Amino acid sequence: MDALQLTREDALLVIDMQVDFLPGGKLGVPDGDAVLGPVNSLLEMFGSRGLPIYASRDWHPEDHCSFAARGGPWPPHCVAGTPGAAFSGELDLPDGTVVVSKAETADVDAYSAFNGTDLAARLRERGVRRVVACGLATDYCVLNTVIDARANGFDVLIVPEAMRAVDVAPGDGERAIARMQELGAQAANLGELAAA
Numbered sequence: 001m002d003a004l005q006l007t008r009e010d011a012l013l014v015i016d017m018q019v020d021f022l023p024g025g026k027l028g029v030p031d032g033d034a035v036l037g038p039v040n041s042l043l044e045m046f047g048s049r050g051l052p053i054y055a056s057r058d059w060h061p062e063d064h065c066s067f068a069a070r071g072g073p074w075p076p077h078c079v080a081g082t083p084g085a086a087f088s089g090e091l092d093l094p095d096g097t098v099v100v101s102k103a104e105t106a107d108v109d110a111y112s113a114f115n116g117t118d119l120a121a122r123l124r125e126r127g128v129r130r131v132v133a134c135g136l137a138t139d140y141c142v143l144n145t146v147i148d149a150r151a152n153g154f155d156v157l158i159v160p161e162a163m164r165a166v167d168v169a170p171g172d173g174e175r176a177i178a179r180m181q182e183l184g185a186q187a188a189n190l191g192e193l194a195a196a
Contacts, residue, residue: 006046009130010130010157012046012053013135014056014091015141016137017136018078018088025077026077033088035161036090054113054119055097057087057101058078060103065108100119103115111145115148131156132156132158138165138177158177160189
């Protein structure tokens with residue numbers, strides 16, 4: 001079987017495609033809106049096959065520890081219930097998408113969609129063995145989610161064209177992709193997945 005072929009043991013994990021992380025948002029990722037097309041292609045690919053889709057989101061309280069006012073590195077963003085915390089209106093999440101909220105308490109940060117959530121258990125309940133990861137941002141929430149996916153025993157396929165980096169230091173995104181591959185994640189492009 002082609003290693004890129006999607007099976008019933010695959011799930012799509014769309015990471016933090018929220019208004020505040022898109023250009024113009026409180027913590028906009030440069031060129032972040034360029035991933036909407038590729039991510040929607042993946043959503044259609046999984047949705048048309050009836051494969052499970054999970055969408056993570058930051059869902060912060062107003063006094064979250066990652067915010068500058070509390071000594072964190074970031075401006076306030078993705079405060080629960082605000083327009084900035086909503087998924088992009090251009091994101092074609094199908095009915096049945098499982099939403100995974102993270103970093104919901106003031107004193108705990110969570111870049112990974114697995115950190116403090118029941119995502120690993122939900123994936124196992126569905127019989128998922130491999131996650132296909134995409135979203136924002138490559139060098140933070142995508143990287144940490146992939147690290148935890150591998151630590152939890154899941155195979156990982158990353159789609160670099162469906163993610164973008166903050167690049168606080170130039171090259172952070174490229175280094176994050178290299179790190180994910182060092183951990184065993186396989187990289188593929190949309191064309192390879194569609195053809196498999």
